[in-house]
Each structure stands twice: as C-alpha cells, then as structure tokens.
Amino acid sequence: MSQSPGARQQLIDRLASYWKMEAGTAVMIPAVMIWLNEGRLGPASYAAMVPMILLLAIGGAIGEPNICG
16 A cells, blocks of 8 residues: 555654654653652662653654754
C-alpha cells in the first residue's frame, strides 16, 4: 500500500512541530521534578531521567527541520 504524495506531505506538515514539544519536554519535566522536590532527588530518579531525556532529545533532534533536511 503506497501513500499519495499529498497525503505524505500532509503527515509531514502535521508532525513538523512535534520536535519542539519533545525538546521542551526533555527540559521541562526534569526541571519541574527537581523544582517540586527542591533538588532532593535520589539516584533512582536521576537514573530514570537520563534515558528519558536522551530519547526525547533524539526525537527532538531527528524532527528538527535543519537536521533532517
């Protein structure tokens, strides 16, 4: 099953701004966690944040128009 060029472009246009949301989430969620806990997070919290931040940063970098083309 193939997509028409118009449908593909509509999907690309719809998803074009998602990289901003992913990049913002990579910054805001850990910042809010640290702020709400007044910086008193345990090693497990930091260990859980690292892969989350990395995956969101990758999603943000892949979706960013200047990197993908």
